[in-house]
Amino acid sequence: AQSVTQPDIHITVSEGASLELRCNYSYGATPYLFWYVQSPGQGLQLLLKYFSGDTLVQGIKGFEAEFKRSQSSFNLRKPSVHWSDAAEYFCAVGMEYGNKLVFGAGTILRVKS
Amino acid sequence: EAGVTQFPSHSVIEKGQTVTLRCDPISGHDNLYWYRRVMGKEIKFLLHFVKESKQDESGMPNNRFLAERTGGTYSTLKVQPAELEDSGVYFCASSPLPGQGSEQYFGPGTRLTVT
Numbered sequence: 001a002q003s004v005t006q007p008d009i010h011i012t013v014s015e016g017a018s019l020e021l022r023c024n025y026s027y028g029a030t031p032y033l034f035w036y037v038q039s040p041g042q043g044l045q046l047l048l049k050y051f052s053g054d055t056l057v058q059g060i061k062g063f064e065a066e067f068k069r070s071q072s073s074f075n076l077r078k079p080s081v082h083w084s085d086a087a088e089y090f091c092a093v094g095m096e097y098g099n100k101l102v103f104g105a106g107t108i109l110r111v112k113s
Numbered sequence: 114e115a116g117v118t119q120f121p122s123h124s125v126i127e128k129g130q131t132v133t134l135r136c137d138p139i140s141g142h143d144n145l146y147w148y149r150r151v152m153g154k155e156i157k158f159l160l161h162f163v164k165e166s167k168q169d170e171s172g173m174p175n176n177r178f179l180a181e182r183t184g185g186t187y188s189t190l191k192v193q194p195a196e197l198e199d200s201g202v203y204f205c206a207s208s209p210l211p212g213q214g215s216e217q218y219f220g221p222g223t224r225l226t227v228t
Contacts, residue, residue, distance in 0.1 A: 003153075036219070043117065044156075044204065090156065099208065099215055100146065100169060103156040107136035 002027045004091050006104035011083050014112050021076040021092030021107050032094035034101065039087045044112045048088075049081055050074060061085070086111045115139065117220035119205050125226045129226075131193040134223045138187070138207030140195040145188050146208070146217060147180060159203075162188060163211060195227045 006023045013019050025031055032051055036044040048059025053068040065076045074091060088108050092101040118137045126132050138145050147159040159178070160170040164185035173180070177196070182188040192199050200223050206217040 018222075021170070034192040046216050046218075049216065065146075099144070099212060099217070100123065100158040100161055101156075101217065102158070104147075105155045109223075 002093060002095065002102045004093055004102055004104035006091055006107050007087075009105065009109045010108045012086050012108065012110040012112060016046050016080050019076075019078045019081045019109070021091075021109070023074045023076065023104060024072050025074065025091070025093050026072065027055070027093050029096055029107060032065075032076075033065075033067060034092045034094065035059065035074075035076050036090045037061075037087045038090065039105075044090065047076070077101070081109075081111055083111045083113060085109060117205055117207050117218050119203075119211070119220040119223050121136050121223060122221065123226075124222045125151065126135075126195055127228055128197055131181075132189045132195055132225060133190065134184060134192075136188045136190070136205030138205070139218055142207035142209050142218070143185070143213075144208040144211055144217075145182060146206040147190055148204040149186070149201050150204065150208065151198070154201075156204065159160045159190075192225075195225075197227050200225055200227045 003026045034049045036076050038044050047063050050057045050067045057060040074098040088106045090106050114179045145162040148156050150156040158172040161168045162182045165182050180192045202222040205223045206219045208215045208217045
């Protein structure tokens with residue numbers, strides 16, 4: 001069955017430090033992968049997505065993610081975290097039929113000054 | 114352009130009562146999705162509309178849940194009668210395209226608490 005694993009429930013980083021959020025997926029076909037972010041009181045906002053081609057994907061707000069098929073991973077990175085990045089981050093895979101999304105459990109990012 | 118809106122933002126009801134959640138997708142988006150996040154768990158798919166037709170309702174937990182999208186515009190999700198385990202955040206999303214990988218635009222969610 002399709003699944004997405006985000007092994008870190010909470011992560012705390014210092015402002016200005018680098019960030020990597022982990023995501024592993026299980027999907028039998030070509031994965032369509034997404035990272036969404038949810039700030040308090042807001043809906044989920046798409047940060048970036050991967051379909052094919054270059055395995056390093058650039059997104060909004062300075063985020064990037066790297067697709068590694070051999071590791072079934074799609075980790076999210078940012079070189080320098082800002083306090084406004086504090087939010088919950090979700091990794092998801094899009095199903096072939098109908099495009100429903102299967103989400104990971106989410107990672108809550110805290111940024112300390 | 115207005116985003117996806119959901120009403121109400123919060124709802125607190127007693128077990129056995131009925132609640133109706135509403136979602137207004139982005140204008141022109143034929144695809145509408147409902148998801149639910151129970152506390153501490155993943156966001157899970159409930160169902161998918163294409164215009165007014167249910168394309169996939171494989172995620173609906175049981176027959177206490179009824180979703181409609183009359184006229185292919187806004188959608189409602191009714192829970193009747195509500196149970197304690199129905200508590201959670203209900204998200205609606207819309208998309209202009211049906212294909213795999215198309216971006217879904219999410220609303221802020223409705224937080225439902227059943228006491």
